[in-house]
Amino acid sequence: MMTEITILLVDDEAAFRQALSRRLNKRGFNVLQADSGSQCLSMLNNHSVSVIIMDVKMPEMSGIETLRQIKKKYPDKVEVILLTGQVSAQDGVTGIKIGAFDYLTKPVEIDHLAEKIKQANESIIRKEERIAENAFREKVAHQMAAAERLASLGTLATGIAHEINNPLAIINESAGFLSQILARQKMLQIPCRKEFELSIDKIITAVERAGKITHQLLGFARNGHSDYTRVDLPELIAESIDLLTHEMSNRNIDITTSFDPLSKEIMTDPFQLRQVFINLLSNANYAVGENGRISISTANHGQEVAISIQDTGPGIPANHIEKIFEPFFTTKPPNKGTGLGLFVTRNIIDKLGGSIRVDSKLNVGTTFRVVLPKCLEMQIKAFETENSATDWISHIKGESYHDKNSD
Numbered sequence: 001m002m003t004e005i006t007i008l009l010v011d012d013e014a015a016f017r018q019a020l021s022r023r024l025n026k027r028g029f030n031v032l033q034a035d036s037g038s039q040c041l042s043m044l045n046n047h048s049v050s051v052i053i054m055d056v057k058m059p060e061m062s063g064i065e066t067l068r069q070i071k072k073k074y075p076d077k078v079e080v081i082l083l084t085g086q087v088s089a090q091d092g093v094t095g096i097k098i099g100a101f102d103y104l105t106k107p108v109e110i111d112h113l114a115e116k117i118k119q120a121n122e123s124i125i126r127k128e129e130r131i132a133e134n135a136f137r138e139k140v141a142h143q144m145a146a147a148e149r150l151a152s153l154g155t156l157a158t159g160i161a162h163e164i165n166n167p168l169a170i171i172n173e174s175a176g177f178l179s180q181i182l183a184r185q186k187m188l189q190i191p192c193r194k195e196f197e198l199s200i201d202k203i204i205t206a207v208e209r210a211g212k213i214t215h216q217l218l219g220f221a222r223n224g225h226s227d228y229t230r231v232d233l234p235e236l237i238a239e240s241i242d243l244l245t246h247e248m249s250n251r252n253i254d255i256t257t258s259f260d261p262l263s264k265e266i267m268t269d270p271f272q273l274r275q276v277f278i279n280l281l282s283n284a285n286y287a288v289g290e291n292g293r294i295s296i297s298t299a300n301h302g303q304e305v306a307i308s309i310q311d312t313g314p315g316i317p318a319n320h321i322e323k324i325f326e327p328f329f330t331t332k333p334p335n336k337g338t339g340l341g342l343f344v345t346r347n348i349i350d351k352l353g354g355s356i357r358v359d360s361k362l363n364v365g366t367t368f369r370v371v372l373p374k375c376l377e378m379q380i381k382a383f384e385t386e387n388s389a390t391d392w393i394s395h396i397k398g399e400s401y402h403d404k405n406s407d
Contacts, residue, residue: 004028004029004030005028005029005030005050005051005117005118005121006029006030006031006032006047006048006049006050006051007024007029007030007031007032007049007050007051007052007053007117008031008032008033008034008040008043008044008047008049008051008052008053008054009021009024009031009032009033009034009053009054010033010034010035010036010037010039010040010052010053010054010055010058010063010066011035011054011055011058011083012035012036012055012058012059013055014035017033017035020053020108020110021033023110024110024113024114024117027110027114029114029117032047032049036058036059036060036061037054037058037060037061037062037063037065037066037069038060038061040052040054040066040070041066041069041070041073044070044073044074044078049078050078050079050120050121050124051078051079051080051081051101051117051120051121051124052070052078052079052080052081053080053081053083053113053117054066054067054080054081054082054083055082055083055084056082056083056084056085056091056092056095056103057084057085057091063082063083063091063095064091064094064095064098067080067082067095067098067099067100068098071098071099075099076124076127076128076131077124078124079100079101079120079121079123079124080095080099080100080101081100081101081102081103081104081113081116081117081120082095082100082102082103082104083103083104083105083106083108084103084104084105084106085105085106091103092104092105101116101119101120101123102116102119102120104116161214164210164214165211165214168207168210168211168214171203171207172204172207172211175200175203175204175207176204178196178200179197179200182196182197182200227269227270227271228267228268228269229267229268229269229270230265230266230267231265231266231267231268231270231273232264232265233259233263233264233265233266233298233305233307234257234259234264234298236270236273236274236277237257237259237277237296237298237307238257239274240274240277240278240281241255241257241281241296243278244278244281244282244285247285248285248294251285251288251289251290251291251292252290252291253285253288253290253291253292253293253294254291254292254293254294255293255294255295255296256293256294256295256296257295257296257297258295258296258297258298259297259298260297260298260299260300260305262300263298263299263300263305263306263374265374266305266372266373266374266375267373267374267375268352268372269352272348272351272352273348273352273372275344275345275348276345276348276349276370277307277309279341279342279344279345280309280345280368280370281294281296281309282341283341283342283368284309284310284311284313284366284368287311287313287314287366288311288312288313289313292311292312292313293311293312294309294310294311294312295308295309295310295311296308296309296310297310301371303373303374303375304354304371304372304373304374305371305372305374306369306370306371307369307370307371307372308367308368308369308370309367309368309370310365310366310367310368311365311366311367312364312365313365313366314362314363315360315361315362315363315364315365315366316358316360316362316366317362321358321360324342324358325342325343325345325346325356326343327340327343328340328343329343349370349372352372352373353372353373354370354371354372354373355370355371356368356369356370356371357369
Protein backbone atom coordinates (compact mmCIF):
# COMPACT_ATOMS: atom_id res chain seq x y z
CA MET A 1 0.00 0.00 0.00
CA MET A 2 1.33 3.41 -1.00
CA THR A 3 2.16 5.75 1.88
CA GLU A 4 -0.15 8.76 1.72
CA ILE A 5 1.54 11.70 0.02
CA THR A 6 0.62 15.20 1.17
CA ILE A 7 0.50 17.74 -1.63
CA LEU A 8 -0.29 21.43 -1.72
CA LEU A 9 -2.39 22.69 -4.61
CA VAL A 10 -1.82 26.39 -5.30
CA ASP A 11 -4.12 28.21 -7.76
CA ASP A 12 -6.13 31.43 -7.61
CA GLU A 13 -9.13 29.81 -9.32
CA ALA A 14 -11.23 28.16 -6.60
CA ALA A 15 -13.31 26.03 -8.99
CA PHE A 16 -10.19 24.55 -10.60
CA ARG A 17 -8.66 23.80 -7.19
CA GLN A 18 -11.79 22.10 -5.90
CA ALA A 19 -12.21 19.92 -8.99
CA LEU A 20 -8.57 18.87 -9.13
CA SER A 21 -8.47 18.29 -5.38
CA ARG A 22 -11.42 15.86 -5.52
CA ARG A 23 -9.83 13.86 -8.32
CA LEU A 24 -6.48 13.65 -6.52
CA ASN A 25 -8.18 12.65 -3.25
CA LYS A 26 -9.80 9.70 -5.05
CA ARG A 27 -6.32 8.55 -6.06
CA GLY A 28 -5.11 8.42 -2.46
CA PHE A 29 -3.40 11.80 -2.11
CA ASN A 30 -3.84 14.10 0.88
CA VAL A 31 -4.51 17.49 -0.72
CA LEU A 32 -4.12 20.91 0.92
CA GLN A 33 -5.13 24.09 -0.89
CA ALA A 34 -3.83 27.65 -1.15
CA ASP A 35 -5.22 30.49 -3.30
CA SER A 36 -1.99 32.50 -3.62
CA GLY A 37 1.77 32.31 -3.45
CA SER A 38 1.86 34.10 -0.10
CA GLN A 39 -0.65 31.67 1.41
CA CYS A 40 1.41 28.79 0.03
CA LEU A 41 4.56 30.05 1.80
CA SER A 42 2.61 30.56 5.01
CA MET A 43 1.19 27.02 4.93
CA LEU A 44 4.64 25.50 4.42
CA ASN A 45 5.60 26.86 7.84
CA ASN A 46 2.88 24.79 9.52
CA HIS A 47 2.38 21.72 7.32
CA SER A 48 4.64 18.90 6.16
CA VAL A 49 4.28 18.87 2.37
CA SER A 50 6.18 16.70 -0.11
CA VAL A 51 4.93 18.06 -3.46
CA ILE A 52 3.48 21.41 -4.51
CA ILE A 53 1.34 21.75 -7.64
CA MET A 54 1.28 25.42 -8.55
CA ASP A 55 -0.12 27.59 -11.31
CA VAL A 56 2.42 29.89 -12.91
CA LYS A 57 0.00 32.78 -13.56
CA MET A 58 -1.29 34.18 -10.26
CA PRO A 59 -1.96 37.77 -9.14
CA GLU A 60 0.27 39.52 -6.59
CA MET A 61 2.95 36.81 -6.47
CA SER A 62 3.54 34.68 -9.56
CA GLY A 63 4.27 30.97 -9.44
CA ILE A 64 7.86 31.65 -10.59
CA GLU A 65 8.52 34.08 -7.73
CA THR A 66 6.88 31.71 -5.23
CA LEU A 67 9.08 28.89 -6.57
CA ARG A 68 12.20 30.97 -6.01
CA GLN A 69 11.29 31.54 -2.37
CA ILE A 70 10.38 27.87 -1.83
CA LYS A 71 13.70 26.66 -3.23
CA LYS A 72 15.58 29.21 -1.17
CA LYS A 73 13.95 28.10 2.10
CA TYR A 74 13.30 24.39 1.40
CA PRO A 75 15.89 23.34 -1.21
CA ASP A 76 15.74 19.60 -0.47
CA LYS A 77 12.45 19.03 1.36
CA VAL A 78 9.77 19.78 -1.24
CA GLU A 79 9.35 19.40 -5.00
CA VAL A 80 7.30 21.76 -7.17
CA ILE A 81 5.31 20.86 -10.30
CA LEU A 82 4.25 23.92 -12.29
CA LEU A 83 1.02 24.18 -14.29
CA THR A 84 1.14 26.49 -17.30
CA GLY A 85 -1.07 27.49 -20.21
CA GLN A 86 -0.04 26.60 -23.76
CA VAL A 87 1.02 30.18 -24.40
CA SER A 88 3.19 30.31 -21.25
CA ALA A 89 5.24 27.14 -21.71
CA GLN A 90 8.37 29.28 -21.58
CA ASP A 91 7.49 30.03 -17.96
CA GLY A 92 7.63 26.29 -17.29
CA VAL A 93 11.12 26.08 -18.80
CA THR A 94 12.18 29.03 -16.63
CA GLY A 95 10.77 27.19 -13.63
CA ILE A 96 12.82 24.08 -14.42
CA LYS A 97 15.97 26.21 -14.47
CA ILE A 98 15.08 27.63 -11.04
CA GLY A 99 14.49 24.18 -9.56
CA ALA A 100 10.98 22.96 -10.39
CA PHE A 101 10.65 19.18 -10.68
CA ASP A 102 8.60 19.46 -13.89
CA TYR A 103 5.90 21.50 -15.61
CA LEU A 104 2.62 20.42 -17.19
CA THR A 105 0.37 22.37 -19.49
CA LYS A 106 -3.32 22.94 -18.84
CA PRO A 107 -5.71 21.24 -19.17
CA VAL A 108 -3.83 18.64 -17.16
CA GLU A 109 -4.39 14.90 -17.63
CA ILE A 110 -5.09 13.58 -14.11
CA ASP A 111 -3.33 10.19 -14.37
CA HIS A 112 -0.25 11.83 -15.85
CA LEU A 113 -0.25 14.36 -13.00
CA ALA A 114 -0.65 11.59 -10.41
CA GLU A 115 2.37 9.78 -11.84
CA LYS A 116 4.43 12.99 -11.77
CA ILE A 117 3.47 13.50 -8.11
CA LYS A 118 4.70 10.00 -7.26
CA GLN A 119 7.96 10.62 -9.12
CA ALA A 120 8.46 13.95 -7.33
CA ASN A 121 7.83 12.29 -3.95
CA GLU A 122 10.36 9.56 -4.78
CA SER A 123 12.84 12.30 -5.65
CA ILE A 124 12.39 13.80 -2.17
CA ILE A 125 12.89 10.38 -0.57
CA ARG A 126 16.10 9.83 -2.55
CA LYS A 127 17.40 13.25 -1.52
CA GLU A 128 16.69 12.50 2.14
CA GLU A 129 18.44 9.13 1.81
CA ARG A 130 21.49 10.79 0.23
CA ILE A 131 21.60 13.39 3.00
CA ALA A 132 21.33 10.65 5.64
CA GLU A 133 23.98 8.58 3.88
CA ASN A 134 26.36 11.53 3.66
CA ALA A 135 25.80 12.29 7.34
CA PHE A 136 26.47 8.62 8.17
CA ARG A 137 29.64 8.59 6.07
CA GLU A 138 30.84 11.75 7.77
CA LYS A 139 30.12 10.25 11.20
CA VAL A 140 31.95 7.02 10.31
CA ALA A 141 34.92 8.97 8.95
CA HIS A 142 35.00 10.98 12.17
CA GLN A 143 34.85 7.82 14.27
CA MET A 144 37.59 6.16 12.21
CA ALA A 145 39.82 9.20 12.64
CA ALA A 146 39.14 9.13 16.38
CA ALA A 147 39.87 5.39 16.49
CA GLU A 148 43.20 5.94 14.75
CA ARG A 149 44.10 8.63 17.27
CA LEU A 150 43.15 6.31 20.12
CA ALA A 151 45.20 3.47 18.67
CA SER A 152 48.23 5.73 18.44
CA LEU A 153 47.60 7.00 21.95
CA GLY A 154 47.31 3.49 23.35
CA THR A 155 50.54 2.41 21.69
CA LEU A 156 52.57 5.36 22.87
CA ALA A 157 50.97 6.18 26.22
CA THR A 158 52.72 3.65 28.44
CA GLY A 159 56.21 4.29 27.11
CA ILE A 160 55.84 8.06 27.11
CA ALA A 161 54.35 8.14 30.59
CA HIS A 162 57.16 6.08 32.09
CA GLU A 163 59.84 8.05 30.26
CA ILE A 164 58.36 11.33 31.50
CA ASN A 165 57.80 10.12 35.07
CA ASN A 166 61.48 9.42 35.62
CA PRO A 167 62.74 12.98 34.97
CA LEU A 168 59.67 14.36 36.73
CA ALA A 169 60.66 12.48 39.87
CA ILE A 170 64.17 13.96 39.68
CA ILE A 171 62.83 17.48 39.11
CA ASN A 172 60.37 17.13 41.98
CA GLU A 173 63.05 15.80 44.34
CA SER A 174 65.44 18.59 43.36
CA ALA A 175 62.76 21.24 43.88
CA GLY A 176 62.03 19.80 47.31
CA PHE A 177 65.74 19.85 48.15
CA LEU A 178 65.99 23.51 47.12
CA SER A 179 62.98 24.30 49.31
CA GLN A 180 64.73 22.68 52.28
CA ILE A 181 67.88 24.73 51.64
CA LEU A 182 65.89 27.98 51.47
CA ALA A 183 64.21 27.09 54.76
CA ARG A 184 67.55 27.03 56.62
CA GLN A 185 68.17 29.84 59.07
CA LYS A 186 71.20 31.20 57.24
CA MET A 187 69.19 31.46 53.99
CA LEU A 188 66.36 33.57 55.40
CA GLN A 189 68.01 36.90 54.53
CA ILE A 190 69.48 36.12 51.11
CA PRO A 191 68.60 38.51 48.26
CA CYS A 192 65.67 37.56 46.03
CA ARG A 193 64.60 34.81 48.43
CA LYS A 194 60.90 35.33 47.64
CA GLU A 195 61.63 35.11 43.92
CA PHE A 196 63.46 31.81 44.49
CA GLU A 197 60.51 30.44 46.48
CA LEU A 198 58.06 31.54 43.79
CA SER A 199 60.13 29.84 41.08
CA ILE A 200 60.31 26.61 43.10
CA ASP A 201 56.54 26.68 43.63
CA LYS A 202 56.05 27.04 39.89
CA ILE A 203 58.32 24.05 39.28
CA ILE A 204 56.41 21.91 41.78
CA THR A 205 53.04 22.97 40.28
CA ALA A 206 54.24 22.12 36.77
CA VAL A 207 55.53 18.74 37.96
CA GLU A 208 52.18 17.96 39.57
CA ARG A 209 50.32 18.87 36.38
CA ALA A 210 52.65 16.76 34.22
CA GLY A 211 52.28 13.91 36.71
CA LYS A 212 48.51 14.13 36.44
CA ILE A 213 48.72 13.85 32.66
CA THR A 214 50.96 10.78 32.78
CA HIS A 215 48.74 9.19 35.43
CA GLN A 216 45.70 9.62 33.19
CA LEU A 217 47.61 8.28 30.20
CA LEU A 218 48.64 5.20 32.15
CA GLY A 219 45.10 4.73 33.41
CA PHE A 220 43.87 4.65 29.82
CA ALA A 221 46.65 2.47 28.45
CA ARG A 222 46.63 -0.16 31.18
CA ASN A 223 42.91 -0.87 31.08
CA GLY A 224 43.58 -2.79 34.27
CA HIS A 225 41.78 -5.39 36.32
CA SER A 226 38.30 -4.52 37.59
CA ASP A 227 37.47 -5.60 41.16
CA TYR A 228 33.70 -5.96 41.33
CA THR A 229 32.07 -5.75 44.73
CA ARG A 230 28.84 -4.55 46.30
CA VAL A 231 29.01 -0.75 46.56
CA ASP A 232 26.99 1.66 48.68
CA LEU A 233 26.41 4.32 46.05
CA PRO A 234 25.53 7.28 48.34
CA GLU A 235 28.55 6.48 50.48
CA LEU A 236 30.88 6.37 47.46
CA ILE A 237 29.50 9.69 46.19
CA ALA A 238 29.97 11.24 49.66
CA GLU A 239 33.60 10.04 49.69
CA SER A 240 34.18 11.61 46.28
CA ILE A 241 32.69 14.90 47.46
CA ASP A 242 34.89 14.84 50.59
CA LEU A 243 38.01 14.61 48.42
CA LEU A 244 37.04 17.92 46.78
CA THR A 245 35.48 19.63 49.82
CA HIS A 246 38.39 21.96 50.54
CA GLU A 247 38.57 23.21 46.95
CA MET A 248 34.82 23.71 46.75
CA SER A 249 34.48 25.40 50.15
CA ASN A 250 37.07 27.99 49.15
CA ARG A 251 34.77 28.99 46.28
CA ASN A 252 31.57 28.89 48.36
CA ILE A 253 29.99 26.22 46.16
CA ASP A 254 26.71 24.74 47.35
CA ILE A 255 26.39 20.96 46.88
CA THR A 256 23.08 19.17 47.31
CA THR A 257 22.37 15.44 47.08
CA SER A 258 19.22 13.40 46.57
CA PHE A 259 19.46 9.61 46.71
CA ASP A 260 16.80 7.13 45.64
CA PRO A 261 16.58 4.41 48.34
CA LEU A 262 15.93 1.80 45.63
CA SER A 263 19.31 2.64 44.07
CA LYS A 264 21.44 2.38 47.19
CA GLU A 265 23.59 -0.63 46.23
CA ILE A 266 25.10 -1.74 42.93
CA MET A 267 27.70 -4.32 41.90
CA THR A 268 30.64 -2.46 40.39
CA ASP A 269 34.30 -1.46 40.78
CA PRO A 270 34.35 1.26 43.48
CA PHE A 271 37.86 2.46 42.65
CA GLN A 272 37.11 3.15 39.00
CA LEU A 273 33.65 4.56 39.73
CA ARG A 274 35.14 6.91 42.33
CA GLN A 275 37.48 8.21 39.62
CA VAL A 276 34.42 8.90 37.43
CA PHE A 277 32.74 10.90 40.19
CA ILE A 278 35.91 12.86 40.96
CA ASN A 279 36.39 13.74 37.29
CA LEU A 280 32.78 14.89 36.83
CA LEU A 281 32.70 16.80 40.12
CA SER A 282 36.01 18.50 39.32
CA ASN A 283 34.62 19.66 35.98
CA ALA A 284 31.42 20.89 37.64
CA ASN A 285 33.45 22.68 40.31
CA TYR A 286 35.48 24.48 37.65
CA ALA A 287 32.38 25.32 35.58
CA VAL A 288 30.22 26.92 38.31
CA GLY A 289 32.86 29.35 39.58
CA GLU A 290 32.23 31.33 42.75
CA ASN A 291 28.92 30.81 44.60
CA GLY A 292 27.73 28.16 42.17
CA ARG A 293 25.55 25.12 42.78
CA ILE A 294 26.10 21.44 42.08
CA SER A 295 23.32 18.87 42.47
CA ILE A 296 23.91 15.12 42.63
CA SER A 297 21.03 12.65 42.44
CA THR A 298 20.36 8.97 41.86
CA ALA A 299 17.28 7.40 40.31
CA ASN A 300 16.06 3.84 40.04
CA HIS A 301 15.48 2.41 36.55
CA GLY A 302 14.66 -1.23 37.14
CA GLN A 303 17.89 -3.17 36.66
CA GLU A 304 19.86 0.07 36.23
CA VAL A 305 20.63 3.13 38.28
CA ALA A 306 21.09 6.67 36.92
CA ILE A 307 23.45 9.14 38.58
CA SER A 308 23.05 12.79 37.55
CA ILE A 309 25.56 15.55 38.29
CA GLN A 310 24.09 18.95 37.47
CA ASP A 311 25.85 22.30 37.64
CA THR A 312 24.87 25.94 37.18
CA GLY A 313 27.84 26.77 34.99
CA PRO A 314 27.82 28.59 31.63
CA GLY A 315 26.95 25.45 29.66
CA ILE A 316 28.67 23.74 26.74
CA PRO A 317 28.30 25.07 23.17
CA ALA A 318 26.40 22.68 20.88
CA ASN A 319 29.38 22.30 18.54
CA HIS A 320 31.50 21.04 21.46
CA ILE A 321 29.10 18.40 22.80
CA GLU A 322 30.29 15.63 20.46
CA LYS A 323 33.95 16.51 21.06
CA ILE A 324 34.18 16.68 24.84
CA PHE A 325 34.87 12.93 25.21
CA GLU A 326 37.73 13.00 22.71
CA PRO A 327 41.28 12.78 24.11
CA PHE A 328 43.01 16.13 24.67
CA PHE A 329 39.91 18.18 23.82
CA THR A 330 39.36 20.87 26.44
CA THR A 331 37.66 24.25 26.65
CA LYS A 332 39.72 25.25 29.67
CA PRO A 333 42.49 27.84 29.39
CA PRO A 334 46.12 26.66 28.99
CA ASN A 335 47.52 24.93 32.10
CA LYS A 336 44.00 24.45 33.49
CA GLY A 337 42.99 21.17 31.85
CA THR A 338 44.58 18.12 30.23
CA GLY A 339 41.63 17.17 28.00
CA LEU A 340 41.81 13.59 29.31
CA GLY A 341 39.33 13.65 32.21
CA LEU A 342 36.13 13.00 30.25
CA PHE A 343 37.92 10.68 27.85
CA VAL A 344 39.05 8.49 30.76
CA THR A 345 35.61 8.81 32.36
CA ARG A 346 33.80 7.44 29.33
CA ASN A 347 36.27 4.57 28.96
CA ILE A 348 35.72 3.57 32.60
CA ILE A 349 31.93 3.72 32.25
CA ASP A 350 32.04 1.66 29.06
CA LYS A 351 34.11 -0.95 30.86
CA LEU A 352 31.63 -1.04 33.74
CA GLY A 353 28.82 -1.80 31.28
CA GLY A 354 27.20 1.62 31.53
CA SER A 355 26.64 4.73 29.47
CA ILE A 356 27.08 8.48 29.85
CA ARG A 357 25.34 11.39 28.19
CA VAL A 358 25.42 15.14 28.59
CA ASP A 359 22.64 17.73 28.36
CA SER A 360 23.66 21.37 28.36
CA LYS A 361 22.12 24.78 27.80
CA LEU A 362 24.17 27.93 27.45
CA ASN A 363 23.86 30.28 30.44
CA VAL A 364 21.79 27.64 32.29
CA GLY A 365 24.06 24.74 33.12
CA THR A 366 25.14 21.20 32.32
CA THR A 367 24.01 17.77 33.47
CA PHE A 368 26.08 14.61 33.10
CA ARG A 369 23.96 11.46 33.44
CA VAL A 370 25.68 8.14 34.12
CA VAL A 371 23.62 4.96 33.82
CA LEU A 372 25.05 1.76 35.32
CA PRO A 373 23.74 -1.79 35.71
CA LYS A 374 22.92 -2.74 39.30
CA CYS A 375 24.21 -6.30 39.14
CA LEU A 376 26.99 -8.29 37.50
CA GLU A 377 24.53 -10.28 35.38
CA MET A 378 23.31 -7.10 33.68
CA GLN A 379 26.89 -6.07 32.91
CA ILE A 380 27.60 -9.46 31.34
CA LYS A 381 24.40 -9.16 29.28
CA ALA A 382 25.39 -5.69 28.06
CA PHE A 383 28.86 -6.93 27.19
CA GLU A 384 27.50 -9.93 25.29
CA THR A 385 25.63 -7.70 22.84
CA GLU A 386 28.93 -6.93 21.16
CA ASN A 387 31.17 -9.81 22.32
CA SER A 388 30.98 -13.51 23.08
CA ALA A 389 30.06 -14.61 26.60
CA THR A 390 33.46 -16.24 27.17
CA ASP A 391 35.21 -12.90 26.74
CA TRP A 392 33.67 -11.45 29.91
CA ILE A 393 36.36 -12.82 32.20
CA SER A 394 39.06 -11.35 29.97
CA HIS A 395 37.15 -8.07 29.95
CA ILE A 396 37.06 -7.65 33.73
CA LYS A 397 40.73 -8.68 33.95
CA GLY A 398 41.61 -5.95 31.48
CA GLU A 399 42.80 -8.33 28.75
CA SER A 400 42.34 -7.35 25.14
CA TYR A 401 40.29 -9.78 23.09
CA HIS A 402 42.57 -9.19 20.12
CA ASP A 403 45.71 -9.62 22.22
CA LYS A 404 44.33 -12.84 23.67
CA ASN A 405 43.72 -14.30 20.23
CA SER A 406 46.80 -13.03 18.48
CA ASP A 407 49.84 -15.16 17.77
